[in-house]
Structures are given as structure tokens and as C-alpha cells.
Amino acid sequence: MAESGNWNYPTAVRLGPGRIxxxxxxxxxxxxxxxxxxxxxxxxxxxxxxxxxxxxxxSGMAVNxxxxxxxxxxxxxVSDGISAYLExxxxxxxxxxxxxxxxxGKAIAFAARxxxxxxxxxxxxGDWFNADADLVAPVIAVPTTAGTGxxxxxxxxxxxxxxxxxxxxxxxxxxxxxxxLDPELTTGLPRGxxxxxxxxxxxxxxxxxxxxxYHPMAEGIAxxxxxxxxxxxxxxxxxxxxxxxxxxxxxxxxxxxxxFQRGLGGMHALAHPLGALYDAHHGMLNAxxxxxxxxxxxxxxxxxxxxxARYLDLPAGFGGFLDWVLELRESLDIPHSLSAIGxxxxxxxxxxxxxxxxxxxxxxxxxxxxxxxxxxxxGAVEGRL
Numbered sequence: 001m002a003e004s005g006n007w008n009y010p011t012a013v014r015l016g017p018g019r020i021x022x023x024x025x026x027x028x029x030x031x032x033x034x035x036x037x038x039x040x041x042x043x044x045x046x047x048x049x050x051x052x053x054x055x056x057x058x059s060g061m062a063v064n065x066x067x068x069x070x071x072x073x074x075x076x077x078v079s080d081g082i083s084a085y086l087e088x089x090x091x092x093x094x095x096x097x098x099x100x101x102x103x104x105g106k107a108i109a110f111a112a113r114x115x116x117x118x119x120x121x122x123x124x125x126g127d128w129f130n131a132d133a134d135l136v137a138p139v140i141a142v143p144t145t146a147g148t149g150x151x152x153x154x155x156x157x158x159x160x161x162x163x164x165x166x167x168x169x170x171x172x173x174x175x176x177x178x179x180x181l182d183p184e185l186t187t188g189l190p191r192g193x194x195x196x197x198x199x200x201x202x203x204x205x206x207x208x209x210x211x212x213x214y215h216p217m218a219e220g221i222a223x224x225x226x227x228x229x230x231x232x233x234x235x236x237x238x239x240x241x242x243x244x245x246x247x248x249x250x251x252x253x254x255x256x257x258x259x260f261q262r263g264l265g266g267m268h269a270l271a272h273p274l275g276a277l278y279d280a281h282h283g284m285l286n287a288x289x290x291x292x293x294x295x296x297x298x299x300x301x302x303x304x305x306x307x308x309a310r311y312l313d314l315p316a317g318f319g320g321f322l323d324w325v326l327e328l329r330e331s332l333d334i335p336h337s338l339s340a341i342g343x344x345x346x347x348x349x350x351x352x353x354x355x356x357x358x359x360x361x362x363x364x365x366x367x368x369x370x371x372x373x374x375x376x377x378x379g380a381v382e383g384r385l
Contacts, residue, residue, distance in 0.1 A: 024059035032092035038105035099148030136173035146249035147197025149257025183246035195332035200283030204256030211263030218262035225255035263363025273354035337383030
């Protein structure tokens, strides 16, 4: 039987099948009578969005939809969303969908009424002080995939088109006020996306576990998050309507984004520039890169991965954990190389330079140079583990 319940950590979370029926009540709780529902084009005409809109409209709310979001949301997407928000005189955002819709929705709520540009509030040297916290609109997050965990994060990952760089916009008020984790909303996710987003959830928990910063609470969350992925991802992929598996993965996803306050690492340091340059799916990139980054960090993380293997009931040592990752990827039809998804090594130098500058690089157990990131990238392109 699927788990259900409410908790705060620190976001208010409502977990369980059918909880989307509470959306109108949640809007009222955050003081909204005119929310803007931000989603992606693939969901805009779906039954689940239609039902959510009907629920709000029946409660007398002036709700509209903005669906101009790319798979890797851009600054232009956010600007268009801000225009829709202001034109409709909205007072909150319902971020409804996968990571792209959640990130874009949070960015729209954050920047709509600010006097500064979105890029003035990057996650860098306290730039978030540039924003007026009182002008940030409340966000209600409704994830329909189990991967990014953006519903419990204080950041939005947005691509700056001119610079071809993914930038992290950060502010404490970007944390959604309420999260609805309804596994029924994820049952229609195709097998391939279930696998890729699930591997993204694993990457967040895994990199948080490996990061060198001292954050024992995040360590504990990361370890249990990995265990939930081991327990539930294969079933969620094999049987999409398995509510228990879908619930477990939604929780694992939220746990990963909570845990990576401890840090991320080389997977994300490479996945961010590759997403910006090639517009590739973020979860798929992390899934492909995972064993290459683990192997590169082996000398530092061997004991830590042995501990993780023991907790996940895997064969002993670093090798046992790495073998599980490789076997899991193969069972989910995740390609072994980046070349299999159309990425070549022509921009290897640029990728390395972008990776070493990415904020995630600081959490890697070994501080790699741009050349070392380039070499790691080429190895992943060629499938050389």
C-alpha cells in the first residue's frame, strides 16, 4: 500500500495518491486567488492539467496556463512567463511538471516583480541580496517526474542563451511554500523518461554522499535516498502504474535535492555545460556520466562507497557499487557512452573549461582541472571506463 502523509523539512510536503485534489485549498493557504500554472507543452493539454485548472476555477480562482518552456529552460522562456504573469495580474505560481517546469516556474515567481534582472541573482558571492525578498511570489510545486527534486530546492537552473551557459539562480524565497507529491501524476511517464529522471535522483543522492563537506544530516538523507532508488526504480520503469514504486521514487527525488546541500560534483559539473551546449536531457547526461566520474574519484571515495554498498546490500567495496550502477543502467536501457545520444568530442576543451567553472565542481571529491574534465568527457564520449 502506498505511503501518504504530511511533513515539513522545511518545505510543507503533502504525499500520497490523489493529493492533487487539494490544490485549490493549497492555493488559498498561501493567499492566492489568481495563480499562474506554469507547465511544459507536453502537459499543457493533458487531463491532469485540465483537472487541476478545473479545481481552481471551481473555487473561484482566476487561473491561467503558461506552457512556453523548453526541456532546458532559457532566460527567454522565463521572460515570456513573466509577461504572462504580469498580464494576468497573478499572485502565485503553480509549478506543474518535470524539472524544467519547476525551475522555470520558480524563476518566474522570483523575478516577475523585481527591479533587477534574473541574472543579477546567481548563486555566487551573495548575489541573491540584490533581490527584494518581499516581491517573490509564493510557489506551489507539483512534480510529475521523479528526478530533479526542484520542488524542495532554493535554486532554478536556467540557460543563458547568449552565453550558452546554464546558470543557477538562488534565493531562500525560491523554496516552494507547499509541495504536492502525488504518485498518480507520474504513472503516465514513458519508460525512458522514468529511467532517466530516476537516475538523476540517484545522481543527486550519490554526489551528495561523496561530497567532502561536513553535513551529517545530508549524508543520512543521501544514503537512504540511494536505497529508495535501488528498491523502487526498476519497478517504476518496468510497471509504470506501480503506485508504491512511483511513491518511493518521488520521495527519493525530493531527498536527493535536500541532500545535495552538501554538494554535487563532477557529474553535474559536466552535465550542466553539456545541457547548455547540446540541449540534452539532464537526467540522461548524469546517468551516462555516473560510472566515469565514480571511477575518476575512486582513490578518494573507495571507503565511502564501500559503506554505501554495505547499506544498499550490494557486493562489498567500491567495485560492488560500481557494478550495480553499470548493471542498473543496462537494465534501464541507458546508453554507455555520450556518443550514443549524439554528442561528440569536438568541443572537449570548451566543455572542460565550462565544467571547472561550474558551481558543482567545488563538491567533487577531487578538484579536477579543465584538462582533466576534458579528458573525462572524451572518455565518456568514447565509452572508455
